[in-house]
Every structure is written in structure tokens, then in C-alpha cells.
Amino acid sequence: MDEELKKLKEALGPGVSNPTTETYQVIIGETGHRVEFEYVEIKKPGIDQLRLIAVSVAQSAGVEYFELMTEKLLFETSQLMEKLSRVGSVPLQTRPLLKIIGSIAANRQNIISNLSILDPPEETWKSKDLEKLHRELQGNFDIDVRFRTLDRKMSLIQDNLEILSGLVTSRRSTLLETMIVCLIVLEIILALFHRN
Numbered sequence: 001m002d003e004e005l006k007k008l009k010e011a012l013g014p015g016v017s018n019p020t021t022e023t024y025q026v027i028i029g030e031t032g033h034r035v036e037f038e039y040v041e042i043k044k045p046g047i048d049q050l051r052l053i054a055v056s057v058a059q060s061a062g063v064e065y066f067e068l069m070t071e072k073l074l075f076e077t078s079q080l081m082e083k084l085s086r087v088g089s090v091p092l093q094t095r096p097l098l099k100i101i102g103s104i105a106a107n108r109q110n111i112i113s114n115l116s117i118l119d120p121p122e123e124t125w126k127s128k129d130l131e132k133l134h135r136e137l138q139g140n141f142d143i144d145v146r147f148r149t150l151d152r153k154m155s156l157i158q159d160n161l162e163i164l165s166g167l168v169t170s171r172r173s174t175l176l177e178t179m180i181v182c183l184i185v186l187e188i189i190l191a192l193f194h195r196n
Contacts, residue, residue: 020064022057035136048123048130055121056137063146066111070153077160090167101161
């Protein structure tokens with residue numbers, strides 16, 4: 001199996017950093033199919049059933065990867081918001097905020113561009129049994145619930161960063177306006193001084 005994984009990695013090129021993995025057993029049983037928490041039991045596994053199982057496990061691992069990334073971003077933004085509540089101001093530097101905003105935008109883009117991984121595979125249109133197996137696997141891995149939670153967390157992060165970004169922009173504008181007023185006052189003083 002390790003040899004096959006090595007071949008796949010060579011063929012696919014560099015993957016994601018810190019990939020997530022899932023382990024899920026396929027058991028050949030005597031009865032029809034049965035989806036359980038740690039395994040699925042199938043009477044006669046065919047290529048379509050195995051592909052559905054593989055896709056569901058891959059979807060779960062993909063959602064977990066984005067969950068971990070989002071948790072990290074949520075922690076970073078919560079620290080910024082906590083600092084805002086404690087100190088009562090935001091730093092003038094926008095670079096750290098822009099980096100986090102960019103990271104969130106990139107993650108959202110990545111998730112949206114990979115939304116097709118959450119679509120049911122073609123095989124589910126061929127057979128009601130395959131469609132039922134797919135639904136049960138999706139329910140077992142809580143794919144839809146986890147994705148909605150992930151989307152809500154990313155929206156919360158985005159909202160917090162927009163608040164912080166607005167505060168930084170407002171603070172910079174106020175500083176700039178103050179500098180302009182000071183320059184005007186200085187110019188008036190210099191004009192009065194040269195007049196005398």
C-alpha cells in the first residue's frame with residue numbers, strides 16, 4: 001500500500017502541507033450494505049460502491065483539512081479581537097490584518113473551487129442503491145453539517161477582520177486629517193511670521 005501511495009504522490013505532484021487522513025474499513029458481509037461509524041459492510045463490493053466509499057472518505061478528509069485551517073485563523077482573529085477589547089485600540093499596521101484577510105480569502109476560494117468534491121458522484125444517478133449508500137456515508141461523516149459549520153466560522157472570521165480593518169482605516173484617516181490640520185496651522189503661522 002505504501003508503494004501505491006508513493007506512486008500516486010509522484011503522479012500528482014506536491015500536495016497540501018499537513019494533509020489530513022481518514023481510516024475507514026470496508027467489510028464484505030453476508031447481508032446487504034450497512035454503514036457504521038468505523039466501517040461499511042457490503043455484500044458484493046463493486047467498483048461503483050468502492051468509489052463511493054473512497055469519495056466520501058476523501059470528502060471527510062478534505063473538510064477536516066479546511067476545518068483545521070479555519071480553527072487556526074479563528075484563533076488568530078479571536079486574539080486580535082480580545083486585544084481590541086482589552087486595549088481599546090488597534091495597531092496602525094495593516095500588514096498583519098491584510099495577511100490574515102488574504103489567507104481567509106484564499107481559503108474560501110479554495111473551498112469554493114473544490115465544492116465539486118461535495119457533489120454526489122455520477123454513480124449515484126445510475127442506481128437508487130448507490131444513491132442510498134452515498135447518502136448514508138455522507139450522513140455518517142456529517143459532511144453537510146461540517147461544511148455549514150465551516151462556512152459560518154469563516155464568515156465570523158471575515159466579519160471580525162472587516163471590523164478591525166475598518167478601525168485601522170478610520171484611525172489612519174484621523175491621523176492623516178490631524179497632520180493636515182497641523183500643516184495648515186504651521187503654514188498660517190509661517191505666513192504671519194514672514195508678514196511681520
